[in-house]
Amino acid sequence: MEAMLVDCVRNSLSHFVYKNAIFMCERLCAEFPSEVNLQLLATSYLQNNQAYSAYHLLKGTQMAQSRYLFALSCYQMDLLNEAESALSPLNEPGAEIPNGAAGHYLLGLIYKYTDRRKNAAQQFKQSLTLDPLLWAAYEELCILGAAEEPSAVFGEAAALSIQKQYMQQLPSSLGLNTYNDERNTTSAKNTSSEDYSPRQSKHTQGHGLKDISGNFHSHGLNGGVSNMSFYNTPSPVAAQHRTCRLKI
Structure with a gap:
C-alpha cells in the first residue's frame, strides 16, 4: 500500500497535479510516517x-535531503541565515553539503545575497566541479565576474566527469527498466486471454538490448571520451569584456 501511494504521488507530481499529490502524500505520511515520506510531502x-508548509514540516529534521529541502524552503521565504545553517551547520564545520552540486549552488546563492561574493564564487565553482552540466552555476560566476573561459570549465575533464556520472547511474536505470518491463508483462497477462509466447518475449528483449546498446554509443559512453563540445556556445565572459570596452 505504501509503495502504491508513493507511486501515485510521484505520478501526480510528474503531471503537475500538485493538489492531488499533496492530498495523497498527506494520507501517505499519516499511514506510514517516516522522514523519507515527509521529504516527498515537502517536495x-x-x-x-x-514553502511555508515545507518549512514547518521539515524544521528539526536531520537527513541530508531533508536539510536541503528545508534550506530551499528558507531561501524561498528569504530566511537566509536559517538556510545557511541547514546546509552548513556552524557546529559541524566539516559536514558535507547535502545534495551535491545543487546544494553547493544553493549555498552560493545564499552567500551572493548576503554580500559574500568570494565565498559565493567558491561554491559555484565547487558546484561545477561536481556537475559540469549545471550551467546556472557558470552564469552566476559570470555575473560575479569570476568565470573562467568556457574551454577551461567545459573541456575534456568535464566530459570525463559526465561520462563517469552516467556510467554510475546506468545500473539503477537498467534495473528500473527491468522492473517496468516485468510490470508491463504482468499487466498484459492479466488483461489478455491470448497465450504469451516465450519465444516472442526473447525476441522482444533482444531488440531492447540492441536499442540500449545503440543509445550508449550515441551518447559516447562505451567508446571512451565523447567528442561532444561543451564550449561552442558564445562565451559570456567575452561578452562581458566587449561590454566593458564599449562603456570605456
Missing part, C-alpha cells in the same frame, strides 16, 4: 509554492 508543497 509536493514546494512544487505548489507552499
Whole structure:
C-alpha cells in the first residue's frame, strides 16, 4: 500500500497535479510516517509554492535531503541565515553539503545575497566541479565576474566527469527498466486471454538490448571520451569584456 501511494504521488507530481499529490502524500505520511515520506510531502508543497508548509514540516529534521529541502524552503521565504545553517551547520564545520552540486549552488546563492561574493564564487565553482552540466552555476560566476573561459570549465575533464556520472547511474536505470518491463508483462497477462509466447518475449528483449546498446554509443559512453563540445556556445565572459570596452 505504501509503495502504491508513493507511486501515485510521484505520478501526480510528474503531471503537475500538485493538489492531488499533496492530498495523497498527506494520507501517505499519516499511514506510514517516516522522514523519507515527509521529504516527498515537502517536495509536493514546494512544487505548489507552499514553502511555508515545507518549512514547518521539515524544521528539526536531520537527513541530508531533508536539510536541503528545508534550506530551499528558507531561501524561498528569504530566511537566509536559517538556510545557511541547514546546509552548513556552524557546529559541524566539516559536514558535507547535502545534495551535491545543487546544494553547493544553493549555498552560493545564499552567500551572493548576503554580500559574500568570494565565498559565493567558491561554491559555484565547487558546484561545477561536481556537475559540469549545471550551467546556472557558470552564469552566476559570470555575473560575479569570476568565470573562467568556457574551454577551461567545459573541456575534456568535464566530459570525463559526465561520462563517469552516467556510467554510475546506468545500473539503477537498467534495473528500473527491468522492473517496468516485468510490470508491463504482468499487466498484459492479466488483461489478455491470448497465450504469451516465450519465444516472442526473447525476441522482444533482444531488440531492447540492441536499442540500449545503440543509445550508449550515441551518447559516447562505451567508446571512451565523447567528442561532444561543451564550449561552442558564445562565451559570456567575452561578452562581458566587449561590454566593458564599449562603456570605456
